[in-house]
Amino acid sequence: MPTALITGATGAIGEAIALGLAQHPEFDVHLVARNRAKAERVTERVRRESGNPKVRYHLCDLSRRAEIYALAEKWERPLHVLINNAAIAPRRRQETPEGIELMFAVNVLSYFWMTRAFTPHLAAGAPSRVINVASYWAGDLDLSDLEFKRRRYNNGTAYRQSKQANRMLTVSFAERLRPLGIAVNSCHPGDVHSTLSHDLGFGGSMTPEAGAATPVWLATSPAGIENTGQYFAHLRREHDRFSEDRQAIEALHAACERYDTLQIEG
Numbered sequence: 001m002p003t004a005l006i007t008g009a010t011g012a013i014g015e016a017i018a019l020g021l022a023q024h025p026e027f028d029v030h031l032v033a034r035n036r037a038k039a040e041r042v043t044e045r046v047r048r049e050s051g052n053p054k055v056r057y058h059l060c061d062l063s064r065r066a067e068i069y070a071l072a073e074k075w076e077r078p079l080h081v082l083i084n085n086a087a088i089a090p091r092r093r094q095e096t097p098e099g100i101e102l103m104f105a106v107n108v109l110s111y112f113w114m115t116r117a118f119t120p121h122l123a124a125g126a127p128s129r130v131i132n133v134a135s136y137w138a139g140d141l142d143l144s145d146l147e148f149k150r151r152r153y154n155n156g157t158a159y160r161q162s163k164q165a166n167r168m169l170t171v172s173f174a175e176r177l178r179p180l181g182i183a184v185n186s187c188h189p190g191d192v193h194s195t196l197s198h199d200l201g202f203g204g205s206m207t208p209e210a211g212a213a214t215p216v217w218l219a220t221s222p223a224g225i226e227n228t229g230q231y232f233a234h235l236r237r238e239h240d241r242f243s244e245d246r247q248a249i250e251a252l253h254a255a256c257e258r259y260d261t262l263q264i265e266g
Contacts, residue, residue, distance in 0.1 A: 001054075003028040003079055003125065004219060007062055007114060008086030010038040013133065013189050015046065016212035017083060017219075022050035024220060031057040032071070032086075062086050062110035063096045065260070072117035078125030081219045082118055084111040085133040087162070093153035100259070101147035103155070107162035108146075108169070112256040115173055119180070126181030127225050131218045132170050134186040136233060138163035138242065143251050165252060167231055167242045172253040174229030183225050186240075187214045188233035 004021050008014040009031035022029045029052065033039035039057040047055045060067045087107050094102040100109065111132055122128040140160045145151050148158060170186040177184055189211040217235050218224035231240035243249070 001026060001028055002081065003030065003077055004081035004083065005030045005032060005079055005118070006083045006085055007032045007110065008133075009033050009057070010035065010042045011085070011087075012208040013211045013215075014085045015042050016208035017085060017215050018042070018046045018055065019050055020209070020212050020216035021081075021219060022046050022052040022055050025052055027052070028054040029056075031055070032060050032062070033057055034059065034061050062114075063100070063102060063105040064098070065109070065113050068110065068113045069117050072114075072121070075118070075121050077121070078128075079118055079121040080125040080128045081131070082114060082122060082129075083131045083133065083215055083219060084114055084166075085215070086110055087133070087159075089155045089159045091155050093148055101149075101153075101158075103158045103162060104147050107159070108165045109256060109259055111166055112169060113260060115169075115177075115184070116260060119177065119182070122177070122182045123180040128182050129219065129224045130173065130177070130182060130184040131215050131224065132166045132184070132186040133189055133215055134166035134170070134231070135159075135163040136188040138167060141165060141168075141248075141252070143248065143255060146255060164242050167240055168245075168249045168252050169256065170231070171229045171243045172249050178228055183228040185218055185224060185227055185230050185232060187218060187231065188238075189214055 004027055006018050009018050010033045018029055018031055021027045043055055043057045060071045096102055096105050115130055138160055140157045141164045167186045170184050174184040214232055214235055230237050
């Protein structure tokens with residue numbers, strides 16, 4: 001019985017991904033969310049619409065390293081699919097209680113922390129896969145100012161940086177996790193009408209179901225396990241220019257690693 005874990009599962013795309021996976025009756029689907037009321041509503045809706053009773057949720061604030069590692073420590077089964085999907089785009093600069101810029105913490109570090117924390121469980125479920133929901137709207141990465149301490153904060157610029165980082169970390173993790181039988185790929189889900197798109201000033205033209213199509217396909221098809229370190233959009237592999245600068249990729253991985261080695265308490 002394959003088990004999948006999805007972050008950002010109460011958002012428009014996250015819920016659609018959960019439903020898409022739950023419609024495969026063999027899947028055991030786990031949602032990660034911060035808000036209990038939303039998590040309960042989405043879990044019940046996915047169960048009802050899919051007819052799959054094996055849908056449950058876990059509460060976790062993905063901006064907090066300690067909470068992610070606590071979730072992984074409590075996990076007691078092999079994991080076959082990890083979908084890092086959580087994303088926010090606050091219009092003003094905010095910080096976590098640990099003093100980390102909030103969008104960077106959720107959109108980038110949570111992908112890093114989730115992948116690292118759940119690597120033993122993914123290895124136990126190998127061949128397994130990690131799917132990083134990124135975006136074609138990516139760029140503006142500044143390795144010297146990842147948290148907008150020097151630059152003027154703009155949520156569009158910060159979001160583009162985070163999506164570039166997702167695509168670059170996909171490559172670095174793919175190389176590191178390949179020996180464990182874990183494939184790591186990223187994808188563009190599509191321009192979905194959502195809270196996130198509104199925060200960025202876009203309306204979004206696609207349905208959540210259409211946006212979830214590529215992540216669900218990577219989670220369930222041979223393509224998601226036969227490829228690693230690749231970027232996909234519209235159910236096909238695309239060239240990723242951000243995968244070519246290996247020096248920058250390793251510098252970003254090292255920068256994220258420094259946050260991971262900080263023994264931050266929740």
